[in-house]
Amino acid sequence: MNQPDSDTSLFTRLPNRLRFVLVETSRAGNVGSVARAMNTMGFSELVLVAPRCADPLRDPEAIAFASGAIDVLEGARIVGSIAEAPEGSNFAAAVSARLREFSPPVWTPRQFAGHAAAQGELRPALILGNERVGLPNEIVEKCNVLINIPANPAYSSLNLSQAAQVLAYECRMAAIGDSLPETPIGFQGDAASVTQIEGMYAHLEEALVSIGFLNADNPKKLMPRLKRLFSRTQLETEEVNILRGIARQILKR
Structure with missing residues (x-):
């Protein structure tokens, strides 16, 4: 894959293209935790579909769990149905620990991240379900892919924000690669002759x-x-x- 120019790098564009969608979230704290997970990796577009908690963007628990990622909460949108959430997106990825008999192709987070980073015209939406019941089949079946995090098969249950963190991390790494920050960390003196x-x-x-x-x-x-x-x-x-x-x-x- 050709490397883009620095001023139009994939990572500078990906945060503006990738959307996190939470469906019927029950706990305001989880909304805040997801906002924090997104913000640590440089993403900011958050959409809540019919949240089950009252005022999830201003709830004290959400603000506390966001731990400073208030700008993500303040910029989040609340919509009444899943049909409104992907507006402006052209690629939907359902996230689920449960595989379905009838589902779109199953991808790992890394496969999705690589695809999202490489396709500059793609405006993907990551769709995560309710903490207890996950995503209903009718939503999964309408998505382009189903993302399954390859966790410990004996205990594969991830918290909502943990799943969001894994996905946000993989998307960031796919966009910027394995390079360390350009700014030197720690003391660096002159090399000896x-x-x-x-x-x-x-x-x-x-x-x-x-x-x-x-x-x-x-x-x-x-x-x-x-x-x-x-x-x-x-x-x-x-x-x-x-x-x-x-x-x-x-x-x-």
Whole structure:
């Protein structure tokens, strides 16, 4: 698959295309938890179909469980029927732990995510059912695919927000790949030069000889092994200085 230009990357478009639809949700806390799951992965479009809880977008439990994802709750829509939910979408994916005899093709979350990320014109809707009874057959049968999360077969019951989190994560990863954030995390110093590292090795070897850890007349492979060890660390200048400081203190004694 060709990589798109950075200003039109698939991930920058996918949050505007993907919709999460909750059908007849019973607990306002679950609505808030789903909003949080969406927001952590960069998605924001949430639609509630005939929720069974009163005022689910302003309920204190929903706000508490959203844990800061208030913008997702404030932007959510409430509709009266499933027929209204997919408006503007052209691909519907039912999410269920229960497989049906008559159902659309069964996909994993990763298959769905890859398809959604690769098809720039796709406006998919992920449809999740009630916490207790899930989605009715008539809704599943009208969807393009049925998403089944391959959980532990002995205990495959996921909380509504857990299922939403799995799906949101897979969609994000399909869009951005396995790359880490470009912003460096933690301290990063200047890489040590070859001359600095060689000087450190000579200094360290002198210190090891002075304490009898290395036999200068019969060094065997100790220094090559130490060089191999340190070469895997990508030494920085400050780290070389620390090691030379240790060697200096050894030689003083």
